[in-house]
Amino acid sequence: MNKDTELDMKEVELNELDPEKQPMTGDGQAPGGEKNGSVKLKVPDDEVTFTGLSKEELMKVAGTPGWVRTRWVLLVLFWLGWIGMLAGAIVIIVQAPRCKAIPEMNWWNEGPVYQITDLEAFSRGLKGVEEKLDDINQLKVKSLVIGPLHTVQANQMTGLNLQEISAELGKAEDLDSLLKAAHKKGISVVLDLTPNYKGNPVWFDKTDLTEIMEKVKTAAEFWLSKGVDGIKISDLGIASISPEWAKLRMAVQGNGTDDTKKRALMGVVNNISANEVSQLVNVSGVDLILSDLLSRNTEGKERIEVLKTLHSEQRKIGWGLGAAQKDHLSKRATTWGLIRLYQLLLFTLPGTPVFTYGDEIGLQANQMSNKANQTREAPKMVWNVEKEETDGAKSNHTEYAEIRKWFRSLSDLRGKERSLLHGDYYGLYSSAKSLSFLRVWDQSERYITAVNWGDGLEELKLNLEPTEGVELPETAKVKLSTDKDFEVDSTVNLKDLKLNAGQALLLQFPYTG
Numbered sequence: 264m265n266k267d268t269e270l271d272m273k274e275v276e277l278n279e280l281d282p283e284k285q286p287m288t289g290d291g292q293a294p295g296g297e298k299n300g301s302v303k304l305k306v307p308d309d310e311v312t313f314t315g316l317s318k319e320e321l322m323k324v325a326g327t328p329g330w331v332r333t334r335w336v337l338l339v340l341f342w343l344g345w346i347g348m349l350a351g352a353i354v355i356i357v358q359a360p361r362c363k364a365i366p367e368m369n370w371w372n373e374g375p376v377y378q379i380t381d382l383e384a385f386s387r388g389l390k391g392v393e394e395k396l397d398d399i400n401q402l403k404v405k406s407l408v409i410g411p412l413h414t415v416q417a418n419q420m421t422g423l424n425l426q427e428i429s430a431e432l433g434k435a436e437d438l439d440s441l442l443k444a445a446h447k448k449g450i451s452v453v454l455d456l457t458p459n460y461k462g463n464p465v466w467f468d469k470t471d472l473t474e475i476m477e478k479v480k481t482a483a484e485f486w487l488s489k490g491v492d493g494i495k496i497s498d499l500g501i502a503s504i505s506p507e508w509a510k511l512r513m514a515v516q517g518n519g520t521d522d523t524k525k526r527a528l529m530g531v532v533n534n535i536s537a538n539e540v541s542q543l544v545n546v547s548g549v550d551l552i553l554s555d556l557l558s559r560n561t562e563g564k565e566r567i568e569v570l571k572t573l574h575s576e577q578r579k580i581g582w583g584l585g586a587a588q589k590d591h592l593s594k595r596a597t598t599w600g601l602i603r604l605y606q607l608l609l610f611t612l613p614g615t616p617v618f619t620y621g622d623e624i625g626l627q628a629n630q631m632s633n634k635a636n637q638t639r640e641a642p643k644m645v646w647n648v649e650k651e652e653t654d655g656a657k658s659n660h661t662e663y664a665e666i667r668k669w670f671r672s673l674s675d676l677r678g679k680e681r682s683l684l685h686g687d688y689y690g691l692y693s694s695a696k697s698l699s700f701l702r703v704w705d706q707s708e709r710y711i712t713a714v715n716w717g718d719g720l721e722e723l724k725l726n727l728e729p730t731e732g733v734e735l736p737e738t739a740k741v742k743l744s745t746d747k748d749f750e751v752d753s754t755v756n757l758k759d760l761k762l763n764a765g766q767a768l769l770l771q772f773p774y775t776g
Contacts, residue, residue, distance in 0.1 A: 363705035366685050370451050371493070371527050371551050372578050373684075374405030375610070375674055376617040380455075380589040381641035382409065382432050385620050389433030393441045398646070400448045402623055403674040407445060408495055408529070410455035412438070413482070417462035420471060425456055425482030435489075442490040453493035453529060454486050465497045476507035484514050492526055493550075499530030503547040512548055527551060531587050534559070537572040544579050553581040553617050555588060558595060567693035570613065570700065574688035580614035591642065592622040599625060599662050603669055603745040604714050604767040610673040611702060611712040611769060613688040623670040624648055624663040672743065676769075681707045689733050692725045697762065699725050701733060711739060711770040715762040722761045739770035 324330060377399060379385045379392060386395050392409065399407065414429050416422040428435060445452050458475050459465045466472055479502075483494045494515050496502055502511075515528040527550040532540060540554050556569050573580050584595050584605050596602045602625040609616040620626075621644055628642050648663035677683045686704035693699070696717030702710045715723050729735050735757055741749045745767045749755065755770065762768065 365681075366578065368578070368685060369525055369527070369550070371406045371453075371529070372615055374403045374678060376406040376408060376453075376551075376581060376615055377402065377404040377620065378408035378455075378586065378589070378617065379410075379620045381620075382412070384641035385644045386646075388431065389428075389437035389441050393437070393444050395646070396441075396444055396448055396450065400450065402671060403678050404450060406451050406453060406493075406527075408453045408455060411457050411460040412454070413456070415459060415461060418459060418467070419462075420459075420467045420475070423458055423475075423478065425458070425478055426485050439489065446490070451492035451527075452490075453495050453527060454491045455495045455497075456482055456486075457495070457497040460497070464501075466501050469501070472501070472505050473507055476502065476505045476511060480507060480511045480514050483511060487515065487526060492524070493529060494527075495529040495531070497531045499532050499547060499549065499552065500535065500543060502530070503543065503549075508547070516548075516550070525550075529553065529581075533587055537569045540580075541573055541576060544576050549579070551579055551581050551615060553583060553587050557582060557584050558587070562695055563693040563698040564695070567690050567698050567700070570688065571690055574613040577613035577688070578615075578685070581617040582609050582612045582614045583617035583619075584609065586617040586619050586622075589619060591619050591626055591628040593625050594628045596625075598765065599666065600745055600765040601716060602666055604716055604765060606666075606670055606673055607743065607745065607767045607769060608712065608714050610677050611683055611710065613686075613702070616677075620644055623667050625666040626663075627659065676743070680710065681705070682710050686710075689730050691727050691730060691735075694723065696764075697723055697725065699727060701730075701735075703733065706774045709772050709774065710742070711735075711757075711772075712768075713760060713762060713770065714767040715764055717764040719764050722763045725760045725762060727757045727760060736772050736775075739772040741768060742771040743769040 382388045382392060386392060389409075389412075412428045412432050413425045414422065414427045415424070428438065442452055456479050457465050458479065459467050466475055479496065486494070494511075502508060512528060515526055517526070528548075529551045530543075530547065530549045531553045532543065533555045535543070535554070537556055540552060540556065543549075544552055556573075557566060560566050560569055584592055592602055592605060596605045606622075609618075621642060624645060626642055626645060645660070645663060648660050648667060682702045682704040684704075686702040686707070689701040689703065691699040691701055691711065692713075697713075697715040699711060699713040702712070711727070713725055713727075715725075717723065727735060737758065738754045738756055741751055741753050741755060744751060745765070748763065748766065749768055755768075757770075760768075
């Protein structure tokens with residue numbers, strides 16, 4: 264093949280290449296005169312453009328029988344669909360179960376009542392209490408009871424001054440600062456005005472009752488004007504029979520028509536029956552009454568009867584184990600396990616739990632530490648329990664820290680769960696050293712408390728049977744347990760529930776309609 268033929272064939276191959284792949288000429292154009300990269304489109308000369316129907320044409324079509332029928336059909340279908348959805352919504356609303364009205368709850372019902380009976384032992388008087396408000400707030404405390412603070416000599420009415428703070432506890436400015444700081448944290452402060460708190464009887468001589476009640480009323484008005492949220496007195500049974508009692512009530516509670524924050528009148532009673540407590544609640548008109556019923560009635564059957572009598576008054580009943588006598592929980596709950604058990608019991612009873620300072624850690628009470636005059640010295644509060652002591656001595660700090668954590672979990676749960684906060688109460692089972700009960704509110708989660716405070720070695724079977732028309736499921740979930748025998752979130756058979764001595768459970772099951 265000669266050179267001319269080869270050149271002709273290469274020229275043919277180049278002509279067959281795509282324009283973009285062809286080599287450019289010196290003037291930047293591809294062969295044929297087109298610039299490299301340019302695209303030529305051929306547009307038909309007679310392109311059709313859509314302009315739609317004119318108004319006149321649309322009006323002609325809209326009036327035809329076919330379109331008229333179509334519009335009517337669509338309109339009827341729309342309204343039928345709308346009416347059907349409305350009817351369905353009404354049926355759902357009518358058939359849905361009614362939500363139970365929430366009962367009136369006051370600030371003294373919303374969290375545990377925490378009483379500081381000895382401000383020096385707690386933390387250096389009024390200033391120390393203010394410094395520890397963050398620690399108190401972590402416990403979900405809503406009501407703080409302090410004092411008594413006033414000056415008085417034991418059994419000497421002449422030295423009584425209910426409007427003066429004892430110098431060793433602080434000044435009026437310290438109380439004012441404490442009130443402001445507590446209110447910022449949502450904590451209400453109640454002042455104990457028990458007159459003869461250093462002696463006995465607490466109201467001095469009954470012949471002077473009217474005069475003393477007048478002083479208490481005047482002092483209540485004074486301290487309430489300073490920002491105190493409530494007044495607490497001891498031996499309510501004596502105070503409430505005074506002719507001046509109604510005046511004290513009016514001074515504290517007002518006429519009930521004011522829109523401002525409610526103020527509380529709290530009373531303490533000892534050595535009376537559950538029926539007498541119930542009667543006193545209604546006759547005296549107090550907002551919260553604290554009794555020693557749990558401390559005196561140690562049998563399970565006795566305690567279940569007490570609960571049966573008072574559960575309907577739960578928003579006016581405070582429960583404590585030693586709190587009515589200003590004792591610590593550890594005086595009656597003598598082991599760490601029993602302290603956890605009674606904390607669980609108090610937080611789940613139908614009413615308001617009341618604790619003395621230190622109960623949140625199981626503070627060990629001193630027993631007759633001053634033998635010379637046979638008086639019991641108030642135990643010093645222990646702080647920073649999360650920190651271990653470094654002196655090598657055996658310490659209770661680890662147990663204190665664990666019990667405080669347990670206390671916080673119980674307080675937090677009670678504040679969140681309506682069944683525990685204000686739910687109905689149903690007794691389930693009781694024996695000499697055990698009891699169990701059910702707390703229910705509307706469609707909320709249900710809770711069963713089961714405790715065995717016995718000291719034997721044999722396990723106890725609790726026969727949990729439906730009561731008063733309330734059905735129980737076959738199983739329930741463990742919400743809280745005092746020991747590791749029952750794991751949290753595990754399932755237990757309610758027909759075969761067995762507890763060892765010192766064990767306590769909080770069980771949970773859902774509302775099923």
